[in-house]
Amino acid sequence: MRYIIQSYIRFFYRSTNKHGVHSPFVYKFVTKCLNDKTNYSEYKQMQEYRLNLYRDKNEITVKDFGAGSRVFKNNTRRISKIARVAGMTSKRQKLLYRITKYLNCQNILELGTSLGLGTLSMALASKGKVTTVEGCPETLKTAQNYFQHFNIQNVWTINENFTSFLSELPASEKYDLIYIDGNHSGTSTLHYFELLLNHIHNDTLIIFDDIYWSKEMTNAWKEIIKNPKVRVSIDTFQWGFVFFRNEQQKEHFTIRV
Numbered sequence: 569m570r571y572i573i574q575s576y577i578r579f580f581y582r583s584t585n586k587h588g589v590h591s592p593f594v595y596k597f598v599t600k601c602l603n604d605k606t607n608y609s610e611y612k613q614m615q616e617y618r619l620n621l622y623r624d625k626n627e628i629t630v631k632d633f634g635a636g637s638r639v640f641k642n643n644t645r646r647i648s649k650i651a652r653v654a655g656m657t658s659k660r661q662k663l664l665y666r667i668t669k670y671l672n673c674q675n676i677l678e679l680g681t682s683l684g685l686g687t688l689s690m691a692l693a694s695k696g697k698v699t700t701v702e703g704c705p706e707t708l709k710t711a712q713n714y715f716q717h718f719n720i721q722n723v724w725t726i727n728e729n730f731t732s733f734l735s736e737l738p739a740s741e742k743y744d745l746i747y748i749d750g751n752h753s754g755t756s757t758l759h760y761f762e763l764l765l766n767h768i769h770n771d772t773l774i775i776f777d778d779i780y781w782s783k784e785m786t787n788a789w790k791e792i793i794k795n796p797k798v799r800v801s802i803d804t805f806q807w808g809f810v811f812f813r814n815e816q817q818k819e820h821f822t823i824r825v
């Protein structure tokens with residue numbers, strides 16, 4: 569926790585808002601997407617889905633695949649509690665919705681479904697397909713029930729660990745948007761990034777969650793943005809954005825969202 573607070577203070581002093589951004593591509597992304605204040609009608613459905621989860625008193629047994637939980641002490645967990653503790657916040661969910669819509673993403677990959685809050689926002693913003701990967705069978709089953717209940721038909725769920733899923737992925741599979749929200753270990757994050765480089769195109773965006781979760785995660789993020797294939801990287805503290813646009817000069821931004 570101390571590391572996160574100290575990192576935030578450092579982030580705050582070196583970050584800027586839209587006024588400090590000189591790249592037209594990034595300026596447009598910030599002003600027309602990240603800062604877009606439109607109250608999209610889909611936000612209502614996202615809120616309803618979330619409230620249903622918050623009211624769900626059922627318990628499931630969770631298989632922990634990631635770097636572990638800082639909150640839960642055992643593996644039998646109430647769905648409402650998982651949604652509150654591990655689920656994406658409403659602010660982030662709306663942001664992910666806007667990013668998916670703004671970039672017109674059609675083929676999307678999410679690593680870490682949990683109860684499907686992020687999956688839902690991308691599915692509602694896209695006319696294409698969202699593939700979401702989750703290692704824990706009971707968690708994924710719960711998300712599948714919710715997708716069905718909310719009649720979400722463009723989500724493909726996969727119950728596998730991230731490494732085996734990515735290792736078996738055909739090279740022809742290219743994604744417009746990749747959202748990585750699970751297993752916050754620096755080494756694994758770097759490994760996923762390496763594997764994912766086979767599945768990007770010029771306009772792909774990869775979003776890394778929790779880049780300041782630990783020193784190790786921040787170091788992994790620093791390695792990732794050094795990669796020559798990465799042209800534009802944006803640190804927004806909670807999320808790190810990586811673009812591969814060949815037409816851009818290599819440039820890094822630190823922006824408050």
Ligand SMILES: C[S@@+](CC[C@H](N)C(=O)[O-])C[C@H]1O[C@@H](n2cnc3c(N)ncnc32)[C@H](O)[C@@H]1O
Nearest residue numbers: 633634655656680682686703729730749750751
């Ligand atoms: C923080 S939660 C994801 C939150 C979700 N994206 C949302 O929008 O609310 C991370 C999820 O990733 C899963 N996970 C972590 N490491 C994994 C791995 N190596 N393979 C498969 N699933 C993993 C966990 O079981 C957990 O459900």
